[in-house]
Amino acid sequence: MDFLKRLKDRRPEYDAQFSSLVKEFTIEQGGLMGRQSEEERWMQGKYFTFQYEMYMYAVLLGMRKNYRISIARGTNRAYFNEMRNWQPSDVVNYIIMGLLAKSDLDFNALEDMEEEEVEKELTKLRSLLEEYANGGFDLIRAKKEEEPAFFLNENCFLDLLD
Numbered sequence: 001m002d003f004l005k006r007l008k009d010r011r012p013e014y015d016a017q018f019s020s021l022v023k024e025f026t027i028e029q030g031g032l033m034g035r036q037s038e039e040e041r042w043m044q045g046k047y048f049t050f051q052y053e054m055y056m057y058a059v060l061l062g063m064r065k066n067y068r069i070s071i072a073r074g075t076n077r078a079y080f081n082e083m084r085n086w087q088p089s090d091v092v093n094y095i096i097m098g099l100l101a102k103s104d105l106d107f108n109a110l111e112d113m114e115e116e117e118v119e120k121e122l123t124k125l126r127s128l129l130e131e132y133a134n135g136g137f138d139l140i141r142a143k144k145e146e147e148p149a150f151f152l153n154e155n156c157f158l159d160l161l162d
Contacts, residue, residue: 003110003122004096005084006122007083007096007122007126008082008083008084008092008096009082009083009084010082010083010122010126011079011081011082012055012079012080012083012126012129012130012133013071013077013078013079013080014055014058014071014078014130014133014134014137015069015071015075015076015134016076016077016078017076018078018137018138018141019078021137021140021141021144022054022137025046025047025048025151026046026048026049026050026051026053027046027049027050047156047157051080052080052081052085052086053086055080055133056086056091056092056095057136057157058132058133058135058136058137058140059098059129059132059133059136060094060095060098060136060161061135061136061139061140061160061161062131062133062134062135062136062139063098063099063102063132064161065135065139067132067135067136067138067139068128068131068132068134068135069134069135069138070127070130070134071130071131071134083096095129099125099128099132102128103124103125103128105121105125139160140160143160
């Protein structure tokens with residue numbers, strides 16, 4: 001469906017205050033990208049290879065806990081790649097299904113909408129994605145402040161979903 005392709009062409013944002021948190025849990029990209037062994041990555045103590053993977057996790061965490069934070073106007077924002085570039089694509093599709101389920105989008109009305117209305121719906125879905133991501137990042141931040149040792153456990157991100 002063209003609607004889903006257009007949604008995947010969006011570059012989601014998040015509140016830049018969480019940038020250091022994202023970098024803390026993801027492997028530094030650059031010169032060694034793709035050349036580090038699994039053991040070398042593990043030794044860095046990082047849980048995510050790419051920053052967008054942590055973003056996907058934050059969205060899922062926010063949806064799981066039904067916790068959203070909108071990005072206020074004037075807030076510094078950070079961006080990710082377009083959703084179509086995220087991997088694995090099955091997880092991206094799962095996130096989109098969750099967003100559609102939590103949105104108020106009228107699928108029957110979508111067929112008859114003018115282009116401007118469709119664009120508004122796409123923008124609303126992207127905003128919903130960003131709100132859940134920011135909620136997830138805030139939950140991670142709060143857990144880190146409350147219990148820093150929690151993130152020394154290799155299953156910490158799985159445990160956080162419970």
